[in-house]
Structures are given as structure tokens and as C-alpha cells.
Amino acid sequence: MPFVNIKITNEGVTPEKKEQLISGATQLLVDVLGKNPKTTVVIIDEVDTDNWGLGGESVSTRRKRGD
Amino acid sequence: MPFVNIKITNEGVTPEKKEQLISGATQLLVDVLGKNPKTTVVIIDEVDTDNWGLGGESVSTRRKRGD
Amino acid sequence: MPFVNIKITNEGVTPEKKEQLISGATQLLVDVLGKNPKTTVVIIDEVDTDNWGLGGESVSTRRKRGD
Amino acid sequence: MPFVNIKITNEGVTPEKKEQLISGATQLLVDVLGKNPKTTVVIIDEVDTDNWGLGGESVSTRRKRGD
Amino acid sequence: MPFVNIKITNEGVTPEKKEQLISGATQLLVDVLGKNPKTTVVIIDEVDTDNWGLGGESVSTRRKRGD
Amino acid sequence: MPFVNIKITNEGVTPEKKEQLISGATQLLVDVLGKNPKTTVVIIDEVDTDNWGLGGESVSTRRKRGD
Numbered sequence: 001m002p003f004v005n006i007k008i009t010n011e012g013v014t015p016e017k018k019e020q021l022i023s024g025a026t027q028l029l030v031d032v033l034g035k036n037p038k039t040t041v042v043i044i045d046e047v048d049t050d051n052w053g054l055g056g057e058s059v060s061t062r063r064k065r066g067d
Numbered sequence: 068m069p070f071v072n073i074k075i076t077n078e079g080v081t082p083e084k085k086e087q088l089i090s091g092a093t094q095l096l097v098d099v100l101g102k103n104p105k106t107t108v109v110i111i112d113e114v115d116t117d118n119w120g121l122g123g124e125s126v127s128t129r130r131k132r133g134d
Numbered sequence: 135m136p137f138v139n140i141k142i143t144n145e146g147v148t149p150e151k152k153e154q155l156i157s158g159a160t161q162l163l164v165d166v167l168g169k170n171p172k173t174t175v176v177i178i179d180e181v182d183t184d185n186w187g188l189g190g191e192s193v194s195t196r197r198k199r200g201d
Numbered sequence: 202m203p204f205v206n207i208k209i210t211n212e213g214v215t216p217e218k219k220e221q222l223i224s225g226a227t228q229l230l231v232d233v234l235g236k237n238p239k240t241t242v243v244i245i246d247e248v249d250t251d252n253w254g255l256g257g258e259s260v261s262t263r264r265k266r267g268d
Numbered sequence: 269m270p271f272v273n274i275k276i277t278n279e280g281v282t283p284e285k286k287e288q289l290i291s292g293a294t295q296l297l298v299d300v301l302g303k304n305p306k307t308t309v310v311i312i313d314e315v316d317t318d319n320w321g322l323g324g325e326s327v328s329t330r331r332k333r334g335d
Numbered sequence: 336m337p338f339v340n341i342k343i344t345n346e347g348v349t350p351e352k353k354e355q356l357i358s359g360a361t362q363l364l365v366d367v368l369g370k371n372p373k374t375t376v377v378i379i380d381e382v383d384t385d386n387w388g389l390g391g392e393s394v395s396t397r398r399k400r401g402d
Contacts, residue, residue, distance in 0.1 A: 001322055003137060003175060004293075007244060007271040008301065015117050019128065020300045022120030025272075028292040032285055033276065039173060039322065041137060042120035043074060050216050053223030053243035054269055054307065061220065068188055070338060070376060071159075074137040075167065082251045084166055086262065089254030091162040092138075099154045100142065106188065106374060108338060109254035110208060121135055121173065141378060149318045153329065156321030176321035177275060184350050187357030187377035195354065202389055204271060204309060205360075208338040209368065218367055225363040226339075233355045234343065240307060240389065242271060255336055255374065283385050287396065290388030310388035311342060 001039045002029045009059055010046035018044055068106045069096045076126055077113035085111055135173045136163045143193055144180035202240045203230045210260055211247035219245055269307045270297045277327055278314035336374045337364045344394055345381035
């Protein structure tokens with residue numbers, strides 16, 4: 001029944017990697033809290049680098065500068 | 068003034084169905100709590116089936132298996 | 135499998151009212167999109183009126199003014 | 202370390218405007234609470250007007266009517 | 269820079285368990301996507317069982333029935 | 336109509352500071368995007384330092400170490 005939301009930048013994450021995030025997050029809830037995996041929901045949000053800010057500027061701008 | 072967020076998988080939901088979700092959720096807040104519909108916000112997030120996990124695997128994988 | 139989040143101000147909502155919000159939101163997803171109620175999650179967030187802003191000021195301030 | 206999420210309708214917001222939202226929200230947290238801008242995260246969600254409801258109907262419908 | 273939000277019911281989760289959720293979720297992002305742990309944020313929301321619905325009824329009601 | 340959610344640690348933020356966050360975030364949306372302040376919603380979530388993780392550990396643990 002837990003709900004996990006993972007927000008990452010939209011930079012070519014493959015379906016295989018997404019499966020690993022989903023299974024890993026679900027297993028974490030099972031291992032730490034004994035939650036039922038069948039009703040554990042994981043939602044991955046991929047956010048455009050223009051729309052993600054860190055340190056007062058977008059990740060797009062940071063990437064252009066080489067950060 | 069209430070805020071409702073509905074997350075569903077991105078599987079061909081029509082604008083008409085979305086209108087029904089919006090009007091239905093707004094009416095629910097009016098009926099149960101007497102909220103003002105004019106300032107009630109409803110946001111629908113459509114999530115790719117690769118990005119939605121249930122039972123430790125993506126909905127894409129579940130759909131392929133016939134679940 | 136849908137996920138619904140309802141945010142309302144924290145002003146004495148009874149457990150009975152919460153049950154009505156949960157059952158109503160779940161039924162809405164069943165009626166409009168044919169979703170499975172068994173895996174539909176509804177989470178209600180009750181937000182302090184100091185922490186909810188509308189029109190550039192908190193609901194606490196609005197209430198004091200009689201809005 | 203604060204986290205700010207801004208949800209707006211998806212109506213042609215330019216990268217320059219997004220930079221202003223990111224820098225402005227980050228500066229707000231610095232000015233009001235003395236937060237560290239380096240670890241302040243801002244995420245902008247652009248929502249389709251079909252998926253945003255206000256007053257019991259979608260923004261798409263409101264726009265068509267001239268609201 | 270990733271952001272992880274974990275929502276669970278408010279049923280006596282200890283600080284030690286919370287540390288395990290935080291370190292485990294952070295490590296998952298490092299292992300799967302090579303993310304920087306220093307800027308990875310994890311927020312745990314503990315939700316009252318009256319406010320969490322599954323299957324059209326609150327978890328409080330389900331617990332009373334022995335589910 | 337925009338919606339802004341600000342998540343901060345729960346460390347004695349006064350109602351006056353909250354008012355400044357609400358008015359500042361609302362004004363930002365007016366200034367940058369010309370949004371209507373009357374329907375702009377701001378919600379502040381105060382998160383316990385045990386429940387906020389950065390760098391793989393809780394803020395409570397970081398504070399104890401003097402970070």
C-alpha cells in the first residue's frame with residue numbers, strides 16, 4: 001500500500017532502468033517495513049532539464065556550463 | 068479551494084472522460100464538505116505505463132503478461 | 135491502480151466525511167474509467183490554514199477578515 | 202534543501218520565463234528563511250489544459266468560452 | 269539531484285527505520301542511474317490511517333475489520 | 336490558477352514568515368507569467384527533520400553532527 005514517487009531529469013532513462021527503480025523501491029519497503037509488494041505503487045516522473053532548477057538555475061543551463 | 072490530483076496510466080483517456088473526472092471530483096468536494104466549486108482545482112496526471120509500477124514491476128510488463 | 139490525492143484545509147473534517155471522500159473518489163474512477171477499486175489509493179492531506187495561501191495571503195488571515 | 206513545485210498550464214512558457222521562476226522561487230527561500238540556494242530544488246510541471254480543472258470544468262473548455 | 273517521496277501510513281515507524289528508507293532510496297538512485305547522493309532528497313510522509321483509502325474505504329476501517 | 340507547493344523542514348517557521356512565502360510565491364507568478372493572484376494557490380508542507388533525507392541520511396542526523 002505504500003506509494004513512492006521518484007522524480008528524475010528526463011535524460012534517456014531506459015525501460016530496463018525504470019524496471020530496476022520500480023523493483024528496488026518496492027523491495028526497500030518490503031525489507032524495511034514489511035509492506036505488501038502487491039499493493040505498493042511506484043511512479044517515476046521524468047522532468048525536462050529546462051523545468052528542473054538547482055542552485056537558482058535550470059539543469060539545462062548547468063549542463064551547458066559543464067556542471 | 069480544495070486541490071485534487073488524479074494520477075492514472077496514459078492509456079487513451081478522452082477529453083470527455085477527463086471532463087467527467089474534473090466535474091465529478093469537484094462535485095464530491097461540494098457534496099461532502101460544502102466547498103466552493105469556483106476555486107476547486109483538479110489536476111490529472113497521465114503516467115506512461117513504463118513509469119508506473121505495481122507489485123514490483125511496471126504496468127507495461129504486467130500488460131504484456133496479460134495482467 | 136489510480137492514485138488520488140485530496141488536499142483540504144484542516145478544519146475539523148470528521149472520519150465519516152473522510153470515508154465519504156475516499157469512497158466517492160474511488161467510485162468516480164470506477165464509473166468514468168472502469169478502474170479496479172481494489173487497487174485505487176486515495177490520500178487526504180489536511181493542511182493548516184496558516185500553510186494554505188489563496189490570493190496572496192493565508193487562509194488564516196482570510197478567515198480573520200471574514201472571507 | 203527546500204523543494205518547490207510549481208504547476209502551471211502548458212501554454213508556451215519560454216525557457217527564459219522558466220529560468221525566472223526558478224531563480225525567483227530560490228531567492229524567495231533565501232530571503233524569507235535564509236535557506237541555502239545551492240541545495241534548493243524547483244520543479245515546474247506544465248499541465249495540458251485538458252487536464253487542469255477549475256470550477257468543475259477543464260481550462261480547455263473555459264478558454265473556448267472566452268474565460 | 270533526484271527527489272524521492274515515500275508515503276506510508278503513520279503506524280509507529282521508528283527514526284532508525286526512516287534512516288534505512290532514506291539511505292536505501294538514495295543508494296538505489298546511485299546504483300541504477302549513477303546519481304549524486306549528496307543532492308538526492310528523500311521525503312517521507314506519514315499519513316493517518318483515517319486519511320489513507322484503499323479499496324474504497326479507509327485503512328482505519330480495514331484494520332478494524334482485521335484486514 | 337497556478338499551484339505552488341513549498342516543502343521545508345519543520346523548524347519553527349512563524350506565521351509571519353509563512354505569509355511572506357505565500358505572498359512572494361504568488362507575486363512571482365504574477366510578475367513572470369501574468370497569472371491571476373486571486374486563484375493562485377500556495378501550500379506549505381513542514382516536514383519533520385527525521386523524515387527529510389539529504390545525502391543519504393536524515394536532516395536530524397546531519398544537525399546532530401553539526402552540518
